[in-house]
Amino acid sequence: MAELAYVNGVFGPIAEATVSVEDRGLQFGDGVYEVLMAFGGRSFLLKQHMQRLRKSTAAIRIEYDFDKNPLEPIIEEGLRRSGFSETMVYVQLTRGVAPRSHEFPKDVTPTIIMTFRPLPILPDELRQRGARLMTTLDTRWARCSVKAITLLPNVLAKNEAFRRGYDDALFVTAEGEVRECTSSNLFIAKDGKLTIPPRTDSILHGVTQGVLLECSEAIGLPVTEGAFDVPTICAADEVFVSGTAVDVLGVTSVDDKPIADGRVGPVTRRLYDKFMKLSRGRTCVGG
Numbered sequence: 409m410a411e412l413a414y415v416n417g418v419f420g421p422i423a424e425a426t427v428s429v430e431d432r433g434l435q436f437g438d439g440v441y442e443v444l445m446a447f448g449g450r451s452f453l454l455k456q457h458m459q460r461l462r463k464s465t466a467a468i469r470i471e472y473d474f475d476k477n478p479l480e481p482i483i484e485e486g487l488r489r490s491g492f493s494e495t496m497v498y499v500q501l502t503r504g505v506a507p508r509s510h511e512f513p514k515d516v517t518p519t520i521i522m523t524f525r526p527l528p529i530l531p532d533e534l535r536q537r538g539a540r541l542m543t544t545l546d547t548r549w550a551r552c553s554v555k556a557i558t559l560l561p562n563v564l565a566k567n568e569a570f571r572r573g574y575d576d577a578l579f580v581t582a583e584g585e586v587r588e589c590t591s592s593n594l595f596i597a598k599d600g601k602l603t604i605p606p607r608t609d610s611i612l613h614g615v616t617q618g619v620l621l622e623c624s625e626a627i628g629l630p631v632t633e634g635a636f637d638v639p640t641i642c643a644a645d646e647v648f649v650s651g652t653a654v655d656v657l658g659v660t661s662v663d664d665k666p667i668a669d670g671r672v673g674p675v676t677r678r679l680y681d682k683f684m685k686l687s688r689g690r691t692c693v694g695g
């Protein structure tokens with residue numbers, strides 16, 4: 409078992425993997441990415457992640473022929489070679505290598521980068537107590553539905569949250585509309601119903617979120633999309649976030665105001681258990 413990288417056709421140790429200094433991913437953040445999980449060497453929700461990668465790639469007009477050069481066999485090979493029981497796969501596609509110029513280069517070959525690492529486990533303490541969020545102004549671009557590698561606002565917001573003792577930051581617009589966290593989507597539960605922010609270009613349409621929408625309907629929890637503000641969150645029965653890195657994680661306070669009794673609630677636990685069964689095929693009671 410070994411942490412592994414893949415760059416343009418070559419597998420090798422991560423420490424030895426390199427890209428050109430002229431790669432547009434490095435020069436401009438000109439690329440898109442996906443993060444997905446695999447269990448027992450089998451990738452989870454691969455189809456959904458690849459669909460979103462295709463959309464992101466098309467949105468920024470990177471020309472890559474996914475039908476002729478599919479990424480799925482490379483991912484499978486990487487999983488086989490790395491050999492972890494639970495793997496976090498990172499896939500990045502940049503516009504490629506060219507002398508630095510804002511203009512799209514002609515005849516450029518996109519760079520494909522992947523890494524295969526053991527899946528990080530969220531501390532149990534955090535899962536039990538739920539996340540404490542701070543709000544922050546959403547200074548990101550207007551096309552957050554594109555999973556672009558250009559993540560500086562997210563990186564700064566997350567680190568500001570950590571610096572101030574919170575677990576994550578929640579992006580809120582100048583008009584007070586709640587969007588999402590730095591790497592997860594937000595759900596609120598009130599009176600037996602779930603609400604999520606509208607799935608417009610202003611947020612990433614999470615793969616985990618998509619699965620939870622189906623699970624929720626299946627267990628009789630209707631979900632609606634609708635704009636809401638921070639006071640609405642604070643008046644909710646439960647709040648949770650979803651994402652590949654957190655699965656389903658309860659949120660127990662926003663800007664130090666507790667949500668309900670300040671504990672992870674039953675809807676969150678139920679959806680977490682359902683998601684764990686789907687992804688890992690096992691029950692994780694009390695999550």
Ligand SMILES: Cc1ncc(COP(=O)(O)O)c(C=O)c1O
Nearest residue numbers: 591592593612614615616651652
């Ligand atoms: C800004 C943002 N929102 C939501 C998500 C959750 O998406 P997914 O469930 O596809 O991991 C992510 C994941 O990285 C993200 O970066």
